[in-house]
Every structure is written in structure tokens, then in C-alpha cells.
Amino acid sequence: MAxxxxxxxxxxxxxxxGCNENIIVLDADLRCCTKTEKFAALYPDRAFNVGIAEANMIGMAAGLAACGKIVFANSFAMFTAGRAFEQIRNSLAYPGLNVKVIGTHAGVTVGKDGATHQCLEDLAAMRAIPGMVVLSPCDANEAKLATAAMAEYVGPCFMRLGRLDVSSCTDSIPGYSFTLGKASLLKEGNDITIIATGLMVQEALAAEAILSAEGISVRILDMHTIKPLDKEAVLKAARET
Structure with missing residues (x-):
């Protein structure tokens, strides 16, 4: 599987x-890494490289959003959720501006980028901000759906993305659907439930295959939206498994 x-x-x-002319894309000198170069090539008048100045990038995003634009602000998770935390909190979330903050290279799977770039705190930090929607897609298909959903949603969002290539799983699951704020049921089961997010969804599916061979029925919930958390899905699983 590719x-x-x-x-x-x-x-x-x-x-x-990008055909939506209200969409503006900002980068902090990492366009080739955040993979926004395709947008920049197609819409150069709506793509801006602000240099290594993440806090300023968030300030620019706030100003553009205040003028009615849909802004995607991109960098490594360490530099958006980490370095620019104050600006995200005060300039975006506090006034509820329509900015989508993207944190790539999140977690420990950043390869040669090393420990300084291994942002482990991004989900916790972004969840703590009132009004912030937090997303962590598990594969390429889900990342595309989450991007489109964020563009439609009016308000501040943070999406965690990974550096490494991962196997696709959601596009081969019958009945799979993506709804912002709702967990996706990937496997039905009656004995136990595994709730996972991001690349750990693939690990959960691998665990399900092992447990299924042992006669254990496993429900898999893909919690792609960390905030708002789908409490109903969690409570339902707790009652039924």
C-alpha cells in the first residue's frame, strides 16, 4: 500500500x-517542509513567506483574518504551538479569529531533525486555549478531509501533522466518514475499545488484528478531533465494551 x-x-x-480567493497562506521560511509550495505556485499573490519570524506570522494572520480572510499559518509544531504560543492565545483565540495554525513535524517521528524539533507538547498546549479547535489526522485521506473542514469552519484551529510517510487506512474502510468534532468508527467491537489519534491509529488497527486472532472483539475509535472531544462516542464505548 502506498x-x-x-x-x-x-x-x-x-x-x-485555493480557488477560494479568501484563502491566504503564510509560511515562516519552511514552505518546502510544510508542503505549501503547490499553493504558492498556483496562487503566488496569496502566499507569503514571512521569514523566520513565527510570532510576527501569527500577528499578520490575525490582521488578515480581521479583514475577512481565511488564513493558514504554517511551520513546524515546535515553532507554531511552541514559539508562537502567546500570539496564538492572545491574538487569535481570544478574539476568535478565523486562522488555521498548522504544526508539521510533530511528535518524535521527525527523523534527522532531532530532539529540538520533537514537539510533544503541542496538543496539550493548544487544547488549553479556550475556543481553539484541535485536529490530529491519522493518514493522508483524513488530512485532506480535515483541511477542507477547517476551511469551512469559522474560528481558530490547530492541526498537527507528521513528517514521515504513513500507510493509508481510512479510505479503505467501508462507511468511513469525517465530521469535525465527531470520532470516526473504524472497527466495531464488543469486548474492548481502543481510542487513538494521529499515527497511533495505524498502531491501534494493528493491535486489533492481533487481538481479533485471539477471539477478542475490539472497537477502534479514530479521535481525529482532540477538541472538541466527542464525549458521546467515548461514553457509548464505555457502556458497550
Whole structure:
């Protein structure tokens, strides 16, 4: 099965929805890494490289959003959720501006980029901000759907993306659907439930295959939206498994 990183799929989705003239894309000197170069090539008048100045990028995003634009602000998770936390909190979330903050290269799977770029705190930090929607897609298909959903949603969002290529799983699951704020049921089961997000969804599916061979029925919930959390799906699973 072909593999693709969620950041690569995001870049493709951004280019596809770029026909919306209200969409503006900002980068902090990492366009080739955040995979926004396709959008920039198609719509150069709506793509801006602000340089290594993430805090300023968020300030620019706030100003553009205040003028009615849909802004995607991109960098590594360490530099958006980390370095620009104050600006995201005060300039975007506090006034509820329509900016989509993207954090690529999140978690420990950043390869040669090393420990300084292994942002482990991004989901916790972004969840703590009132009014912030937080997303963590598990594969390329879901990353594309999440990108389109964010563009339609009015308000601040943060999406965590990975560096490594990952196997696709959601596009081969019958009945799969993506709804912002609702967990996706990937496997039905009655004995136990595994709730996973991001690249750990593939690990959950691998665990389900092992447990199924042992006669254990496993429900898999893909919690692509960390905030708002789908409490109903969690409580339903707790009652039924």
C-alpha cells in the first residue's frame, strides 16, 4: 500500500481549495517542509513567506483574518504551538479569529531533525486555549478531509501533522466518514475499545488484528478531533465494551 505523509496530503488539499480567493497562506521560511509550495505556485499573490519570524506570522494572520480572510499559518509544531504560543492565545483565540495554525513535524517521528524539533507538547498546549479547535489526522485521506473542514469552519484551529510517510487506512474502510468534532468508527467491537489519534491509529488497527486472532472483539475509535472531544462516542464505548 502506498504511503504518504499527512503534511504532503495537506499541501495537496490546500492547493485544491485555493480557488477560494479568501484563502491566504503564510509560511515562516519552511514552505518546502510544510508542503505549501503547490499553493504558492498556483496562487503566488496569496502566499507569503514571512521569514523566520513565527510570532510576527501569527500577528499578520490575525490582521488578515480581521479583514475577512481565511488564513493558514504554517511551520513546524515546535515553532507554531511552541514559539508562537502567546500570539496564538492572545491574538487569535481570544478574539476568535478565523486562522488555521498548522504544526508539521510533530511528535518524535521527525527523523534527522532531532530532539529540538520533537514537539510533544503541542496538543496539550493548544487544547488549553479556550475556543481553539484541535485536529490530529491519522493518514493522508483524513488530512485532506480535515483541511477542507477547517476551511469551512469559522474560528481558530490547530492541526498537527507528521513528517514521515504513513500507510493509508481510512479510505479503505467501508462507511468511513469525517465530521469535525465527531470520532470516526473504524472497527466495531464488543469486548474492548481502543481510542487513538494521529499515527497511533495505524498502531491501534494493528493491535486489533492481533487481538481479533485471539477471539477478542475490539472497537477502534479514530479521535481525529482532540477538541472538541466527542464525549458521546467515548461514553457509548464505555457502556458497550
Amino acid at each position: 504511503k504518504k505523509s499527512t503534511r504532503a496530503a495537506y499541501g495537496e488539499a490546500l492547493a485544491e481549495i
